[in-house]
Amino acid sequence: xxxxxxxxxxxxxxxxxxxxxxxxxxxxxxxxxxxxxxxxxxxxxxxxxxxxxxxxxxxxxxxxxxxxxxxxxxxxxxxxxxxxxxxxxxxxxxxxxxxxxxxxxxxxxxxxxxxxxxxxxxxxxxxxxxxxxxxxxxxxxxxxxxxxxxxxxxxxxxxxxxxxxxxxxxxxxxxxxxxxxxxxxxxxxxxxxxxxxxxxxxxxxxxxxxxxxxxxxxxxxxxxxxxxxxxxxxxxxxxxxxxxxxxxxxxxxxxxxxxxxxxxxxxxxxxxxxxxxxxxxxxxxxxxxxxxxxxxxxxxxxxxxxxxxxxxxxxxxxxxxxxxxxxxxxxxxxxxxxxxxxxxxxxxx
Numbered sequence: 001x002x003x004x005x006x007x008x009x010x011x012x013x014x015x016x017x018x019x020x021x022x023x024x025x026x027x028x029x030x031x032x033x034x035x036x037x038x039x040x041x042x043x044x045x046x047x048x049x050x051x052x053x054x055x056x057x058x059x060x061x062x063x064x065x066x067x068x069x070x071x072x073x074x075x076x077x078x079x080x081x082x083x084x085x086x087x088x089x090x091x092x093x094x095x096x097x098x099x100x101x102x103x104x105x106x107x108x109x110x111x112x113x114x115x116x117x118x119x120x121x122x123x124x125x126x127x128x129x130x131x132x133x134x135x136x137x138x139x140x141x142x143x144x145x146x147x148x149x150x151x152x153x154x155x156x157x158x159x160x161x162x163x164x165x166x167x168x169x170x171x172x173x174x175x176x177x178x179x180x181x182x183x184x185x186x187x188x189x190x191x192x193x194x195x196x197x198x199x200x201x202x203x204x205x206x207x208x209x210x211x212x213x214x215x216x217x218x219x220x221x222x223x224x225x226x227x228x229x230x231x232x233x234x235x236x237x238x239x240x241x242x243x244x245x246x247x248x249x250x251x252x253x254x255x256x257x258x259x260x261x262x263x264x265x266x267x268x269x270x271x272x273x274x275x276x277x278x279x280x281x282x283x284x285x286x287x288x289x290x291x292x293x294x295x296x297x298x299x300x301x302x303x304x305x306x307x308x309x310x311x312x313x314x315x316x317x318x319x320x321x322x323x324x325x326x327x328x329x330x331x332x333x334x335x336x337x338x339x340x341x342x343x344x345x346x347x348x349x
Contacts, residue, residue: 029265029347031277031292031310037073037342039066045313045340047087047129047256048302054112057302057311058088058097059342065099067115068342070304077115082108087130091137094154100127100141107141107150109157121157124148129169129183135176136196142169142183149183151199161199165192171216171257173225175239182225182239184213191216191225191237205242210235215257215268217303222283228254228268234276236266236286245284250276251291255299260308269294269301269312275345298343309346315339 043062050057050070057068058079065079065088079088084103090112091097097110106120107127121139124146131140137154142165149169151161165185172183174196181194189211193203207213207227215228218239225237232254236246251270258267264280275292298314316339 029263029277029279029289031275031290031345031347033343034309034346035073035344037068037075037344039068039075039340039342040338041066041340042337044335046085046300048300048311048313048342049087049089050302050304050311051090051092051112052304052306053092054090056090056112057304057342058090059313060085060087060099061340070307070309073344079108079110079115079117081117084126086128089130089132089139091132091134091139091154093134094137096154098130098132098139098154100130102126102128102144105143105146107139107152119157121150121152121159123150124162129171131172131174131181133174133176133181133196135174135179138196140172140181142172144168149194163194163199163201165201170214173216173218175218175220175223177220178223178240180239182216182218184216184227186212186214189213191227191242193239193242203242205237207235207237207244209233209247210244214255215301217257217259217266219259219261219264219266219280219283221261222280224259224280224283226257226259226266226268228257228270230254232270234266234268234278234286236284238283246286248276248278248286248288250274253299256301258301258303258310260303260305262305263308265289267301267303267310269299269310271297271299273298275301275310275312292345294343294345307346309344312343312345314341314343 059066067077099108124143126145127141128144129142149163167185167188170184210229212230227235234248251274253271277290278286298312316336317333320333
């Protein structure tokens with residue numbers, strides 16, 4: 001039996017098929033644990049960062065930066081003498097890397113081949129997040145207690161600006177095409193935009209309904225910031241206008257955020273042992289496609305856009321201590337010595 005369809009019906013059927021295909025495309029990504037990379041040692045950790053070109057993962061750990069080969073999934077070296085290190089960022093085009101050393105109020109400049117420290121740059125108090133801005137080859141440290149951003153030349157280490165930011169800065173991202181650096185100001189519930197030529201703050205944008213933002217990444221193609229907030233929200237902001245275009249529920253204790261331009265997936269990792277993964281259907285519409293179970297305390301994360309893998313730092317803990325008899329918050333559980341590790345998650349090929 002032949003079925004005859006009018007042009008209008010054909011268009012309707014085609015539209016339904018396209019919608020179905022789009023929905024299937026959103027549902028397809030399914031992240032799962034691929035491997036655990038043992039690191040060991042003592043002390044806490046903070047940011048992770050990836051150098052895709054050289055297959056390196058940099059993990060801040062107590063007073064050093066652990067270097068992992070992402071092809072072999074093993075530790076291959078370390079950057080020493082980084083007291084209270086928060087973050088490390090590589091600039092392969094300069095052959096250098098930079099760390100933010102919170103306890104000594106300095107940033108290290110490191111040879112990426114030898115992992116030796118070449119020099120140190122004085123920053124504001126407690127440099128936390130660190131960013132390499134490729135448009136002008138400058139490094140930004142965001143100084144938590146100093147409430148400043150210190151800017152220095154990546155090639156020379158010369159400080160070119162100290163920018164008061166008005167509050168406690170957290171993660172930051174750069175858009176070289178428009179000459180802007182964006183940073184979360186955690187205690188003011190806002191994002192600031194810095195002009196990279198003048199080193200002046202040109203915009204202050206509220207993140208409501210988000211609060212106390214920490215993590216940030218950027219979709220450069222569509223000018224969207226992915227922001228992880230402590231009130232269990234993933235907020236999407238237009239980086240051209242500062243308008244919040246979407247807000248999604250996510251895990252508790254969010255720290256980091258990532259965006260993968262190859263898959264159009266956005267990620268926020270939380271200390272409750274989850275990573276919320278959302279698909280960018282359009283620049284103004286994001287849909288949660290997976291809530292990935294990780295491990296308790298695995299709050300810091302980075303993404304390798306070349307392999308689409310995400311990396312999270314984690315450790316094992318002793319049983320939590322009971323709450324004080326008089327009430328109040330129970331003490332933090334103690335980390336089991338030598339249990340520090342990196343969790344590697346990805347999709348089936």
